[in-house]
Amino acid sequence: MTAADWETLRATALVGTARRPLDGFDAAGRSCGSGESAVLHAAALLGVQRRAGVRFPVADRRTEPAARDSRPAAPARPVQLLDLLIGAASLPGRDDELLRHWVRQCDAARFRLPDTHLVAVLDAFAALLGRDQHTTDAAVRIIGERGRWMVSCRPERWSAWHEPLAGDENPPTADLDSWDELDVTQRRAVIAAVARTEPGRARRLIADEWANQKAAGRAQLLEVLEASLTPADEALLEQALDGRAKSVRLIAQRMLAQLPSSRRSARAAELLAGLISPKRRFSRALELSTPPLPTDADVRWGLADPDRPDSAPRFLSRLIAAAPLRVWTDAGHQPVAVVQALAEPDQRAALVSATVAQRNVEFAELLLGEPNAEIPALLPPERLLWMIERLPADTPPLGFTRLIGAVPVPWSEPVARTIGKAIRSMKEPASHARTAAGAIRAGGSAAVLPDLEAILQQLQRSDDRASERDERAIRRTITNLSTSRSITEAFR
Secondary structure, eight states: OOHHHHHHHHHHHHHOTTTSOOEEEOTTSOEEEETHHHHHHHHHHHHHHHHHTOOOOOOSSOOOOOOOOSSOBOOHHHHHHHHHHHSSSOOTTOOHHHHHHHHHHHHHTTOBOOGGGHHHHHHHHGGGTTSOHHHHHHHHHHTHHHHHHHHHHOTTTTGGGHHHHHTSSSOTHHHHTTGGGOOHHHHHHHHHHHHHHOHHHHHHHHHHHHTTOOHHHHHHHHHHHHTTOOGGGHHHHHHHHTSSOHHHHHHHHHHHTTOTTSHHHHHHHHHHHTTEEESSTTOOOEEEOOOOOOOHHHHHTTSSOSSOTTOHHHHHHHHHHHSOTHHHHHTTOOHHHHHHHOOSHHHHHHHHHHHHHHTOHHHHHHTTTSSOTHHHHTSOHHHHHHHHHTOOTTOOHHHHHHHHHTSOSSOOHHHHHHHHHHHHTSSSHHHHHHHTHHHHHHHOOGGGHHHHHHHHHHHHTOOOGGGHHHHHHHHHHHHHHHHHHHHHHHTO
8 A cells, every 4th residue: 555545545535436436446456346335445445554554653761660669558448438439439428528538547547549549549639639738748648659650651631730749759950950841830830849948949930931921821820929929029020010911910919919018018008008097086086088099000000990090999999908907007096996997898898808918817806707718717726716616606607607617627526526516506506517517528527426416316306397408418417527437447
């Protein structure tokens, strides 16, 4: 067969045998007719010949085998439970929290994944990486040397593992030697690993790479710096503000808001300080004056709405969100007075944004009632538990859920018992248990089971059909926590 034979066949198949007749021949060279039959015979014959003549490519280098694992494989009983979590078998109350719990317990027991389960876990756990650093670090350890080797062999399939693995024991400088061969995702993983120990070097890598990236790549590179942001990053963020892509400018504005010493924050503080005035003479209550029209620099920094720069209320709200919180105390106003004065919804939302961005614990405690899940997370865990213990019985279920959702996971037994007791102290414990079911499952502690079972028994004695939804949710949570306990016991 020649290349011309194959091209002739393709041309005939394209235009049709009526316009381009073809005489077919079999493998022995005998005529096998004409028309459509001849095309099919020729396609079968030439197709086999083409496949038979293919030469497989020779690898440029031999792939080195995986290093030997130092940890033993997990025993049979935990692996059976793992099959339930990632396999086709159904498990009532199955949740991602159970898979994360399995990973943490496997690591705590100093086991690794069996080789037969590596592919399944690399696939299943990819979407869960980064949700909490403790579990991510455990996942990196339990996949072992063979898991690392598999990710390196199939980087496009397991791209979500690049960043966690880059920050592990292997130094990222090894990949810097092949920088030109890395794609943007791999470069981001290397820069993230460098940023953890050498933020200045990471910043220089981003600056060198900036001109080569489009908007999406620049956004990814900026986000790498956010975990280890320092005042030295301000110049790079100011450069990003001059870019054409709105998405990149918004990220730069958000990151500058986390730098109280930046020029952006200083400008917001200067403007806001001039607007704070006593409400009455001899009174420490405060009111805010109308701000002046924003300058072009204010719009560039995101202090004013570019679509409505002449809107004084919007400008004022953005100044509240951007200015350091010390502006209020420097003016002689205590945080409690500030929270009381900023009761207008947009101003209150701006104060919440400033509190979250600056991680201010004093303001966070005063703003716990706001519908923002990040506010409770700013409080120290011991203070958070102290407040949970003293919650009034009429605390709304959503507010209660935000509080216990901020408690670091996994919960210890004393923490879980405290939360279980708090649930039972509510006026409607079943409603609170249902609303907080996700947070309870994320806590992963079976110590809360006695309280949930007591609430379930109380529901079963009730004839209220409206409680059926609560009952289903609590049963699911109990099943989840019972499975969690089985996983813990299996590794003992």
